[in-house]
Amino acid sequence: xxxxxxxxxxxxxxxxxxxxxxxxxxxxxxxxxxxxxxxxxxxxxxxxxxxxxxxxxxxxxxxxxxxxxxxxxxxxxxxxxxxxxxxxxxxxxxxxxxxxxxxxxxxxxxxxxxxxxxxxxxxxxxxxxxxxxxxxxxxxxxxxxxxxxxxxxxxxxxxxxxxxxxxxxxxxxxxxxxxxxxxxxxxxxxxxxxxxxxxxxxxxxxxxxxxxxxxxxxxxxxxxxxxxxxxxxxxxxxxxxxxxxxxxxxxxxxxxxxxxxxxxxxxxxxxxxxxxxxxxxxxxxxxxxxxxxxxxxxxxxxxxxxxxxxxxxxxxxxxxxxxxxxxxxxxxxxxxxxxxxxxxxxxxxxxxxxxxxxxxxxxxxxxxxxxxxxxxxxxxxxxxxxxxxxxxxxxxxx
Numbered sequence: 001x002x003x004x005x006x007x008x009x010x011x012x013x014x015x016x017x018x019x020x021x022x023x024x025x026x027x028x029x030x031x032x033x034x035x036x037x038x039x040x041x042x043x044x045x046x047x048x049x050x051x052x053x054x055x056x057x058x059x060x061x062x063x064x065x066x067x068x069x070x071x072x073x074x075x076x077x078x079x080x081x082x083x084x085x086x087x088x089x090x091x092x093x094x095x096x097x098x099x100x101x102x103x104x105x106x107x108x109x110x111x112x113x114x115x116x117x118x119x120x121x122x123x124x125x126x127x128x129x130x131x132x133x134x135x136x137x138x139x140x141x142x143x144x145x146x147x148x149x150x151x152x153x154x155x156x157x158x159x160x161x162x163x164x165x166x167x168x169x170x171x172x173x174x175x176x177x178x179x180x181x182x183x184x185x186x187x188x189x190x191x192x193x194x195x196x197x198x199x200x201x202x203x204x205x206x207x208x209x210x211x212x213x214x215x216x217x218x219x220x221x222x223x224x225x226x227x228x229x230x231x232x233x234x235x236x237x238x239x240x241x242x243x244x245x246x247x248x249x250x251x252x253x254x255x256x257x258x259x260x261x262x263x264x265x266x267x268x269x270x271x272x273x274x275x276x277x278x279x280x281x282x283x284x285x286x287x288x289x290x291x292x293x294x295x296x297x298x299x300x301x302x303x304x305x306x307x308x309x310x311x312x313x314x315x316x317x318x319x320x321x322x323x324x325x326x327x328x329x330x331x332x333x334x335x336x337x338x339x340x341x342x343x344x345x346x347x348x349x350x351x352x353x354x355x356x357x358x359x360x361x362x363x364x365x366x367x368x369x370x371x372x373x374x375x376x377x378x379x380x381x382x383x384x385x386x387x388x389x390x391x392x393x394x395x396x397x398x
Contacts, residue, residue, distance in 0.1 A: 007127070014124045015131050018116040019068035025112070026065070030058040033101075033108045040104075043097040048088065056084045057105075064142065065109065077138070078145040085146035089153040098150060099143055106139040164188060169227045173199070173234060175272025182268045189225065194267040196239040198247060199274040200224075201282050202259040203232050219250035234278075236271060239264065248292050258285035259292045280306060286393055300383075304390040311391040318388035321371040333371075334389065336364040341386055345376070 022029065034054050038044050044053060060080050067075040088098050113135065117128045168185040171177060177185070186193045215226045215233065222242050227234040237247060248261060260282025262274035281293045284301040295302060304311040315323075322333050336354060340361065343349035347365070351358040365376060374381035 007130075010124070011127050011130050014117060014121065014127050015068050015113075017120070018113040018128065019065050021116045021120070022065050022109070022112045023062070026058060026062055029061055029108060029112055030054060033057050033061065033105055036104050036108070037101050041097050041100060043094050044101070047091050047093045052087075056087065060084055060142075061105070061109070064105070064138070067138065077142055081142040081146040082149035085149040086153045089150045089157065095147060095150050095154075098146060102139055102143040102146065106136055109139070110135055165225075166227060169225060169234075169236065172268055172271040173227065173236070173275045175275075177269045177272060179269075185268055191223075191225075191236075191238060191268060193269075196241075197265050197267065197271060197274065198237045198239055198244065199262040199265075199271060199278040200235040200237060200247075200251065200259055201232055201275070201278045202235075202255055203257045203282060203285070216254060220246070222247065222250065232282075234275065244294060244296070248294055251292060252290075255290050255292055257290065258282060260285065261292065261294045263295055284390075284394060300387055301390045301394060304387055305394050308391075308395050311387070311395060314384070315388040315391035315395075318372055318374065318384050319392060322368065323392070333364055333368055334392065336361060337368055337385065337389055338393075340365060341382075341389070 031054075034050070034057050037057075038050070038053070060077075063075075063077040063080040067077045085098060089095075110132070113128060114125070117124055165188065168181070168188055171181055172185055182193055185191070215224070215235070217224055217226075220242065221240045223238040223240075225236045227236075239247065244261065244264065251259060251261075260278045260280070262278035262281065265271065265274045277295050280302045281295040281298055283305040284293050284298040285291045304314075319334075322330060324330075325333070336350065339350040339353045340347065343353065347358040347361040351361045354361065368385075369375055372385065374385055376382060376385075
């Protein structure tokens with residue numbers, strides 16, 4: 001025990017001697033470490049100014065070497081490692097580069113310690129070797145502290161960035177986009193101020209308000225930015241040269257509920273209007289199964305849902321006798337009218353969709369004419385029947 005204690009005391013003595021001598025050479029050691037790091041790591045050269053790098057290395061080496069000379073409770077090397085890591089995270093330096101610099105610093109420091117002992121007390125080199133594990137472990141602890149601090153700051157920065165992106169999207173979509181906001185949003189979102197944009201709004205199925213699977217950030221050449229809400233999602237789509245048919249087709253595998261697509265607008269400043277039109281397109285979906293509605297394809301229905309009071313009067317005036325029938329009879333006639341309109345007035349095609357004979361379709365359509373007083377031979381009457389049917393299908397029942 002006595003021999004071991006004597007040896008430990010000698011190790012501590014030689015370590016303190018070497019550390020005190022190294023502190024006198026601190027600028028020289030700093031130059032060496034900075035040069036070796038910048039020569040071998042492009043990220044440091046691009047992201048960390050030389051003066052900033054030198055000063056942080058000088059402080060880290062001073063605290064790291066000085067830790068050998070002071071009691072454990074007084075050491076500040078871990079705090080210095082955390083401080084440096086926070087700074088590098090803010091500068092965008094990759095964490096791999098930061099951790100690699102600690103490996104280089106351990107080599108420089110150990111070479112310095114060996115050099116001092118070899119010069120002043122070469123017979124004590126075996127004692128110094130006994131401390132090698134402690135030296136490298138101390139640098140490892142600094143690296144671990146730096147990595148943890150880096151991850152914390154990176155998470156904080158990512159959170160702030162995500163919040164800013166969402167706030168800018170909200171401002172654009174809520175029609176609060178002045179020229180300054182548009183410029184800021186374009187820079188932060190990496191989007192052109194002028195370009196071909198559309199807005200997509202999807203209504204999510206299920207009570208929990210969440211659809212299965214991740215939303216795509218791109219579809220072919222199109223780029224999508226999503227804004228999540230409790231029961232729906234909004235996507236700003238940079239179309240580039242893609243046509244709206246291509247957008248609707250590309251979205252289909254990702255839509256599990258209903259979706260409304262706005263017309264094309266020509267810049268970020270018009271996204272608020274596009275959002276309103278996408279909402280209107282979404283309101284034309286009946287809500288039964290997946291459905292994608294482009295506003296240009298649903299303009300009559302969009303007129304109906306945008307004027308619910310007037311549309312209610314229209315449906316009552318045109319279809320009141322049909323709506324007064326018992327539920328089963330009413331649904332047969334409305335379903336037949338719907339199929340006939342969808343098939344562009346072809347009784348044959350409507351019969352195929354309804355699984356009945358075309359004469360059955362003719363008979364039902366004649367009955368609708370008799371009940372409503374409208375004629376399928378008059379275009380204006382067909383328009384009224386079509387709009388009134390949309391009102392029945394899309395507006396809530398009072």
